[in-house]
Amino acid sequence: MGRLIAAAVALVTAALLLGASPAVAQDGDDPLRVTVTLDGRDITGRTVELDPAKTAELTITATNPGSKAQKVRLVRVSGVALALTFFAYDTTLPFEVPARGRTSRTFPLDVRDLKGQAIGLLPTSVTLLDEERNVLGGVETVADVKGSFWSxxxxxxxxxxxxxxxxxxxxxxxxxxxxxxxxxxxxxxxxxxxxxxxxxxxxxxxxxxxxxxxxxxxxxxxxxxxxxxxxxxxxxTPHPVPDAAPAEQQVGDNTTMDLNTMFVDPGKTPDTTKRWPE
Incomplete structure (x- = not known):
């Protein structure tokens, strides 16, 4: 049991320390500069509230500083803790950001299932993905999830x-x-x-x-x-103490013999007719 528990704890720790990073855009493509607002307020550098009982409006503005157009396929909203993803919402929203241009898109963010997935403060990211699920750009924030304790x-x-x-x-x-x-x-x-x-x-x-x-x-x-x-x-912790040696030697079921009584006078012939007391 102890080894099983230790193994479970070690697995979570390994995920924390060695969590894999998402794939990035191909070499030579400059990442998009992304600005995200939730219900009209910029989410960067602040804590935003995600309530499963409400539908929020998410607006994404992507700026392309590179010389090649970037094609966005998906918008992902995900919450991560201890290098483990506890919720993720993918929205198919194809659009293209022209070279040295800017594009904005607005869509409703339905998080009704969030109640059973998370609760409390969670680091959250909004990322733009291409056809191969490579990250083109994104922003990070902290979400205050109004979920259930039994999530x-x-x-x-x-x-x-x-x-x-x-x-x-x-x-x-x-x-x-x-x-x-x-x-x-x-x-x-x-x-x-x-x-x-x-x-x-x-x-x-x-x-x-x-x-x-x-x-x-x-x-x-x-x-x-x-x-x-x-x-x-x-x-x-103190050094383990060995078990104390028994002071008496057990003889039979209910009889004990003191080791000192085993002394025999060498000048006398031992009486072999005597029997041990019962």
Whole structure:
């Protein structure tokens, strides 16, 4: 069980640290300069509200600084946390941005399904994609999602909480039973998965409570800090104490014999007719 929990925590951490970047436009094509407004307000550098009960109006203005026309096929709105995508909406909106020109498009953004996908603050991007799903340009913002606690993101945080609690429990039970390694560094590594899980739970909790969005510059310090604290605690745990040797030797079911009674006077012949007391 402990290894399974540690593996689950390690997979999430690997996704956080090694999350793949989306494909970019082909070499030689200058990225489009994109401006996005939601209900008439620019989303860049501010927190926008996404309410599943409302339909928002999204306006995209793309400027092409290059010498070749760029053809847009899709507009993608996606929310990411811990290098995992928790919601994504693709809208087919073909248009062309001429060389050194500008094009604007407006369309309704229907996010009714968002209630079951996410909740809280999530880093969100609006990107323009071509026919091969290469990114031509885009902007990033933070969305305040008015979703349900039982959404995919909320259940993910709850599952991480349960796994982290089990990881701490297995490590502490091993400590109480003196089953940890005598080597301090191995004891520190035993507590590492619990620390990483604690950091991940902290990141999700801050996001769901709408305190801090789970951006990379926030996620990594919190996770690494919690992991370091857990390793220090494991390093400082007391050395496992071996079980005390029994003071008496068991003889039969209900009879014990003190080892001192086994002394025999060499000047006397031992009486072999005596029997052990019952």
């Amino acid at each position: 995919v993101y909320g259940v993910f945080g709850l599952a991480m909480l349960v796994l982290t609690a089990l990881t701490w429990a297995t490590a502490l039970v091993a400590l109480a039973r003196h089953r940890l390694s005598p080597n301090r560094f191995r004891r520190a590594l035993r507590f590492l998965p619990a620390g990483i899980g604690t950091g991940l739970v902290a990141v999700v909790t801050l996001s769901v409570l709408r305190l801090v969005p789970p951006e990379v510059e926030v996620e990594i310090p919190i996770v690494l800090g919690a992991a370091a604290i857990a390793m220090v605690l494991g390093f400082l």
